[in-house]
Amino acid sequence: MNMKKFLLMTVAVVMIMSSLLVNAKSIEDIVGKDPDINKVNEKLEELQKYTVEKFSDVKSDSWFLSSVSKLTALKGDR
Structure with a gap:
């Protein structure tokens, strides 16, 4: 692979990754400020997806996912 192709691929990957970050929702986007x-x-289902993405030690099949999601939404992650 020549250098020009490598740089083009790298720029493409960076652009894709940055667009994903811009579209990422915050907890306030899901449930509001208060x-x-x-x-x-x-909004529990959407909160569970947010929680799995935010915390690397929480998986989609974790028995405690609902509880952690609710605590996170109610500002328990601070």
């Missing part, structure tokens, strides 16, 4: 438990329960 969520209550009803809002958290309503």
